[in-house]
Amino acid sequence: MKIMHINGQDVNQVLYINLGTHNKWRHNCIYNDNTIRLSYVEVDHQLCLAAKWTEVEEQLKIFRNGNKRVITSDKNQIQKFYQCGEDTLWITFFMQKLWWCFAKKEVTQRTDDTTKERAVIGKWSCDNLVGEPLELKYFNQEIQEFRCQQTICELKKFKPNIVAAINTVQSPKIKDDFLEDFPELKNEKQEIVIQRIKRFQDIVVQTKNKYNNCCQFENCGFTFKKHDGSLYSEAHHLLPLSKEGSQAVDNIVILCPNHHRMLHYADVRIEDFENNRRTVKINGESCYLIYK
Numbered sequence: 001m002k003i004m005h006i007n008g009q010d011v012n013q014v015l016y017i018n019l020g021t022h023n024k025w026r027h028n029c030i031y032n033d034n035t036i037r038l039s040y041v042e043v044d045h046q047l048c049l050a051a052k053w054t055e056v057e058e059q060l061k062i063f064r065n066g067n068k069r070v071i072t073s074d075k076n077q078i079q080k081f082y083q084c085g086e087d088t089l090w091i092t093f094f095m096q097k098l099w100w101c102f103a104k105k106e107v108t109q110r111t112d113d114t115t116k117e118r119a120v121i122g123k124w125s126c127d128n129l130v131g132e133p134l135e136l137k138y139f140n141q142e143i144q145e146f147r148c149q150q151t152i153c154e155l156k157k158f159k160p161n162i163v164a165a166i167n168t169v170q171s172p173k174i175k176d177d178f179l180e181d182f183p184e185l186k187n188e189k190q191e192i193v194i195q196r197i198k199r200f201q202d203i204v205v206q207t208k209n210k211y212n213n214c215c216q217f218e219n220c221g222f223t224f225k226k227h228d229g230s231l232y233s234e235a236h237h238l239l240p241l242s243k244e245g246s247q248a249v250d251n252i253v254i255l256c257p258n259h260h261r262m263l264h265y266a267d268v269r270i271e272d273f274e275n276n277r278r279t280v281k282i283n284g285e286s287c288y289l290i291y292k
């Protein structure tokens with residue numbers, strides 16, 4: 001998997017951050033302050049800014065009873081917080097969702113409690129790029145069970161998965177629609193499939209908007225409101241790839257769940273396109289897809 005950027009921003013690394021002891025700042029950082037925040041109040045802010053890490057270690061020694069391993073680990077985490085660039089993807093888990101952000105380079109010290117913070121670029125988000133929630137249950141078991149035992153942990157192994165999920169390719173509904181229409185792709189290389197799903201997804205978002213999520217079958221037009229207020233619809237490839245169907249926009253139709261099932265399971269014949277209307281015979285009966 002090679003998709004290592006989000007909205008044009010390259011992702012150099014993925015760091016998990018616990019926001020405060022027992023995550024006590026998490027709610028504030030995410031909803032109010034738009035920050036990432038680090039405790040370590042015993043460490044001098046100016047030393048960290050000046051990157052005097054040996055002296056930072058000296059300071060830590062006083063508080064850690066000289067435990068070398070712990071001191072080095074603490075120093076490394078502080079160093080990450082101060083020095084990681086704006087191409088670092090910061091994530092944290094909250095309310096059964098994966099939250100992510102990028103943070104500005106500048107580190108400031110809070111005047112109230114001398115903790116350190118970095119402003120988030122834009123906002124913390126728990127959605128992928130098409131606005132679907134990044135529920136932890138959509139991720140693999142290993143990611144779901146991951147717990148960061150320190151303040152900051154690097155997630156090398158999970159980086160491709162997480163970046164892909166934010167880029168929406170793991171959106172389960174679209175992925176299911178796609179693989180259902182193109183089962184022959186299940187054996188293809190993951191990388192190619194992901195690229196295809198991503199392209200499909202871009203077209204789907206445009207097309208769903210164009211039809212306001214309403215079923216394209218004449219006299220249907222069904223949609224319904226989801227709990228988040230947005231409208232529900234499904235996308236379908238009229239002609240499967242195996243029958244020379246293309247991935248282009250004119251091969252995608254927006255359907256209600258019933259009509260989508262029918263096209264997959266009934267006896268279906270795709271017929272002529274004329275005057276912005278395509279005839280589809282379902283179990284011998286003529287139905288019409290209306291195009292805008």
Ligand SMILES: [Zn+2]
Pocket residue numbers: 177180181235236237260264
């Ligand atoms: Zn379909």
Ligand SMILES: [Zn+2]
Pocket residue numbers: 215216217220221222255256257258259
């Ligand atoms: Zn319908």
